[in-house]
Amino acid sequence: MKRNRVNIVTLGCSKNTVDSQKLMRQLQVGGYNVQADSPDPSDIVIINTCGFIHDAKEESIETIIRHAEAIKKQERGHLFVMGCMVERYQKELVEALPEVDAWFGVNKPGEIISRLGLAYHRELSGERVMTGLRHYAYLKISEGCDRTCAFCAIPDIRGRYVSTPIGELVAEAEFLASEGVKELILIAQDLTCYGIDLSGRQMLPLLVRRLTEVKGIEWIRLHYLYPSGFPLELLDMMQSDPKICRYIDLPIQHISDNVLRRMRREHNESDTRALLKEIRRRVPDAAIRTTVIAGHPGETEEDFASLLSFIGEFRFERLGAFRYSHEDETFASLNYSDEIPEKTKEKRVARIMELQQKISGELNESKRGRTVKVIVDRKEGLFHVARSQHDSPEVDQEILITLNGKIEPGTFIDVKITGSTEFDLYAEPA
Numbered sequence: 417m418k419r420n421r422v423n424i425v426t427l428g429c430s431k432n433t434v435d436s437q438k439l440m441r442q443l444q445v446g447g448y449n450v451q452a453d454s455p456d457p458s459d460i461v462i463i464n465t466c467g468f469i470h471d472a473k474e475e476s477i478e479t480i481i482r483h484a485e486a487i488k489k490q491e492r493g494h495l496f497v498m499g500c501m502v503e504r505y506q507k508e509l510v511e512a513l514p515e516v517d518a519w520f521g522v523n524k525p526g527e528i529i530s531r532l533g534l535a536y537h538r539e540l541s542g543e544r545v546m547t548g549l550r551h552y553a554y555l556k557i558s559e560g561c562d563r564t565c566a567f568c569a570i571p572d573i574r575g576r577y578v579s580t581p582i583g584e585l586v587a588e589a590e591f592l593a594s595e596g597v598k599e600l601i602l603i604a605q606d607l608t609c610y611g612i613d614l615s616g617r618q619m620l621p622l623l624v625r626r627l628t629e630v631k632g633i634e635w636i637r638l639h640y641l642y643p644s645g646f647p648l649e650l651l652d653m654m655q656s657d658p659k660i661c662r663y664i665d666l667p668i669q670h671i672s673d674n675v676l677r678r679m680r681r682e683h684n685e686s687d688t689r690a691l692l693k694e695i696r697r698r699v700p701d702a703a704i705r706t707t708v709i710a711g712h713p714g715e716t717e718e719d720f721a722s723l724l725s726f727i728g729e730f731r732f733e734r735l736g737a738f739r740y741s742h743e744d745e746t747f748a749s750l751n752y753s754d755e756i757p758e759k760t761k762e763k764r765v766a767r768i769m770e771l772q773q774k775i776s777g778e779l780n781e782s783k784r785g786r787t788v789k790v791i792v793d794r795k796e797g798l799f800h801v802a803r804s805q806h807d808s809p810e811v812d813q814e815i816l817i818t819l820n821g822k823i824e825p826g827t828f829i830d831v832k833i834t835g836s837t838e839f840d841l842y843a844e845p846a
Contacts, residue, residue: 421449422532423458425483427476428466430554430603430639430810432499436464437544439525444545446534452547460494461487462528467501467573470741476501484515496520498528500573504744522574523559542588549793551826552599552635552809553592557585557623561605563642565669566680566748567712567740570605577606579614582623586630593632598826599791600627601637601808608642621649628659634828635791637661637808643668644682646691651698661805662702664695669709671726672719679712680747692730703806705734710768711761712740713752720764724771731775734812737768773838776813780836787846790815792827802831802843815841 422443426436439462440450451458461483465476480497487493494517502509503521510519520528526536546553560575561568589600602624604610611619627636636659638650643666654660670676673684683691695702708723727735739761742749790802793809799816800823807813817831831843 420459421451421456422460422462423451423454423456424462424464425453425479426464427479428464428472428500430601431556431605432464432466433547434544434554434556434603435499435522435525437547438541439464439528440545440547441540441543442525442529442534442537443532445537445540446529446532448532450545452545457486457490458493460496460532462496462498465497465499465501467499467504467569469743473501473505480513480516484513488515494518496528496531498522498524503573504569542584543591546595546597549809549825550596551791551793552601553595553597554601554603555585555589555592555627556580556603557607557610558604562609563606563682564680564747566678566752567709567743567746569743569746572745574605577609577613579609579611579619581614582611582619582626585623586626589627589630589633593630596826598633598828599635599637600633601639602627603639605640606642607638607640608645608647618645618647620647621653624650624653624660628657634659635661635805637663637805639665639808641666642682643688643691648694648698651695654699654702662699663705663806663808664699664702665705665808666691666695667707669707670712670715670719670723672715672722675712675715675719675723678714678748678752679709703733705736705808705812706732707736707738708768709738709740710764711756713748713754713756715740715756724767727768727771728775731779732772733776733779733806735768735772735775736811737765737772739765777836777838780813780838780841783833783841784836786833787830788815788833788843789828790817790831790843792817792823792825792829794825795822802829813839813841815843817843817845819845 424436426432443450466472484495487495496518497516498520502519506519529536558579560577561571562577654662668688671685742754788804790804792800792802794801800819802815802817830846832846833841833843835842
């Protein structure tokens with residue numbers, strides 16, 4: 417196969433982004449001209465799909481069809497499809513989309529590289545081609561998941577939990593720092609379990625400590641810490657080390673014991689309250705981000721009312737709400753009836769987000785007059801767009817800075833908060 421232009425189109429989560437970037441590095445070393453999400457014609461298009469929820473699967477199918485039609489129209493090119501949706505539905509996809517030249521599931525970069533006539537370089541597994549903004553990067557510390565949440569298909573897609581050894585992650589962080597990365601965002605399906613498969617004990621605090629020693633990295637952010645077994649040692653580290661962002665992504669999913677039990681979560685209301693109380697006590701200024709699911713099978717009006725009341729009581733800094741839907745082959749889809757009407761689910765999500773909008777507006781207004789350290793992401797219109805340690809890119813609010821002149825992305829500055837809305841802050845240089 418002629419080595420020329422390869423366009424990698426990435427759908428889904430940040431873990432897919434990391435997989436695509438690492439694949440691009442392998443292809444680049446092999447002599448291919450690699451591009452990310454390019455509209456220009458390419459000799460090979462590789463689509464990295466998401467198969468987690470219904471909307472993501474629809475987007476993946478639509479993207480495959482669009483690129484297949486473009487290749488047919490230009491009468492040249494090959495189309496490869498990889499990722500989570502292929503892992504779940506390869507047989508059905510092969511039958512429905514014969515125009516695709518090859519299919520690859522998850523964790524199979526060597527197969528793709530081989531199909532393109534190259535040798536897979538294991539020594540490059542910690543390197544990648546940076547796409548998008550270059551001053552922050554996601555560091556995927558493990559693959560798979562051992563939890564058995566009723567609503568989730570990830571263990572079936574990604575397999576059992578496998579931690580990447582600390583030495584490899586530190587080397588990858590050093591590579592990213594050499595590429596200009598200043599903020600590392602640790603991701604996994606579950607950070608809490610990191611290292612247990614390697615040593616029989618939690619190793620996340622040790623990993624974070626080692627990463628703080630990497631020169632050039634100024635912020636370390638932690639995404640998705642499962643509530644059960646939360647490593648409390650991290651809280652003291654956050655409080656004492658300015659490199660570790662005081663930001664905790666802790667998806668509780670619900671507060672009702674009835675719903676948590678049906679979700680097959682490993683925590684209950686008492687555990688959740690105790691943990692959140694401990695976080696507030698040890699790191700008073702931490703921003704806690706969580707997600708909740710409305711309309712899970714078995715959720716009663718009383719269950720929903722308790723969730724809404726708890727959100728109002730605890731006042732999370734960041735919160736996302738999702739409408740439950742059956743996912744193929746999950747415990748919930750095989751054992752429960754999806755009996756709650758869609759309109760009821762939608763109303764519940766709307767009520768949660770209406771409450772959260774009010775909470776967010778009040779919390780933001782309380783920040784007026786404060787001075788905070790931010791990292792500048794980009795220039796947009798009249799503003800420089802930045803984030804504090806309490807804001808993760810792509811999912812959280814932004815700080816809009818009024819400032820004449822130019823600030824390079826990745827620059828840290830101190831700003832004074834001058835105004836707010838429900839989901840953004842306004843500031844000027846301090």
